[in-house]
Amino acid sequence: MTEIIESIKKIALEISEAIKTKDTGKMDTQNACGDVQVKLDVISDEIVEKYLLATSSVKEIMSEEKEAPVKKNEGKYLVAYDPLDGSSLIDVDLSVGSIFGIYENGYNGEDIKAAAYVVYGPRVEMVVARDVVELFRLNEKTKEFEFVKEIKLDKKGKILGPGGTQKYWYPYHKEMIDSLFKEGYRLRYSGGMVPDLHQILLKSGGLFAYPGTEDKPKGKLRKLFEVFPFAFVYKKAGGFGVDGYNDLLTLKAEHYHDTTPCFFGSEYEINRVLETYKGR
Numbered sequence: 001m002t003e004i005i006e007s008i009k010k011i012a013l014e015i016s017e018a019i020k021t022k023d024t025g026k027m028d029t030q031n032a033c034g035d036v037q038v039k040l041d042v043i044s045d046e047i048v049e050k051y052l053l054a055t056s057s058v059k060e061i062m063s064e065e066k067e068a069p070v071k072k073n074e075g076k077y078l079v080a081y082d083p084l085d086g087s088s089l090i091d092v093d094l095s096v097g098s099i100f101g102i103y104e105n106g107y108n109g110e111d112i113k114a115a116a117y118v119v120y121g122p123r124v125e126m127v128v129a130r131d132v133v134e135l136f137r138l139n140e141k142t143k144e145f146e147f148v149k150e151i152k153l154d155k156k157g158k159i160l161g162p163g164g165t166q167k168y169w170y171p172y173h174k175e176m177i178d179s180l181f182k183e184g185y186r187l188r189y190s191g192g193m194v195p196d197l198h199q200i201l202l203k204s205g206g207l208f209a210y211p212g213t214e215d216k217p218k219g220k221l222r223k224l225f226e227v228f229p230f231a232f233v234y235k236k237a238g239g240f241g242v243d244g245y246n247d248l249l250t251l252k253a254e255h256y257h258d259t260t261p262c263f264f265g266s267e268y269e270i271n272r273v274l275e276t277y278k279g280r
């Protein structure tokens, strides 16, 4: 596992460099999810693949940008990753990220053993969740990641990141979001789940919601590359990740690019979600 985390540090350095120096334009192609790709999606995917395939404890890799996994003849762990999350924000210079789920035996919620993500913001930060959740920050002079602190969520936060297209929100979802704003929650939503979820973690709590909607009942965010890794991070930080009804980590993945509604937050906000969705 340590070997994989060390590889992720090298990946983070190289992707960070690519973001600063390469073309921010779009490709003519779409990825396996049918999303428009930017050139940096493809470059980042190649960087992750290069390092993970050279890591002996990795048995298989599966990317948001690929149709199917790349398998090896050695190793123990299956790594599912989103090489560049929030890539539609690249051309407006907002923060983006990389997300990694480290699985054993399969890609269901129960199979995830560790997770990590990198935020490419004004500074490069990396969060690693194993038994505990640790924050590291890149020292740009030494090119080393330095340990900053352990991350723990409080029972209740103050910020709210409500995703999805409001026009298609279910009425009970809208009522819940409105009522949280009336309680005093402040809007914090960039359109990149990595910085949005990172902010909630570092401000000790809140709620990020990417619900099922009338146009997309299964939500947008992908279980293997986005949802399970963050559900693992939030759980280890003392928070929660649910699909409105159940712990996200009890869900199975029907296929590699399966999506699910998802809510991440601290105890108070997640209880509000569960109460709202009960019986719906």
Ligand code: AHG
Pocket: 035, 064, 082, 084, 085, 086, 087, 088, 163, 164, 165, 191, 192, 193, 194, 220
């Ligand atoms: P990706 O760039 O890997 O396709 O994922 C972006 C995700 C996530 O970061 C964000 O929360 C969500 O898509 C926003 O999507 P919409 O703007 O389409 O709601």
Ligand code: MN
Pocket: 064, 082, 084, 085, 086, 226
């Ligand atoms: Mn993504």
Ligand code: MN
Pocket: 041, 064, 082, 083, 084, 085, 086, 087
């Ligand atoms: Mn992506």
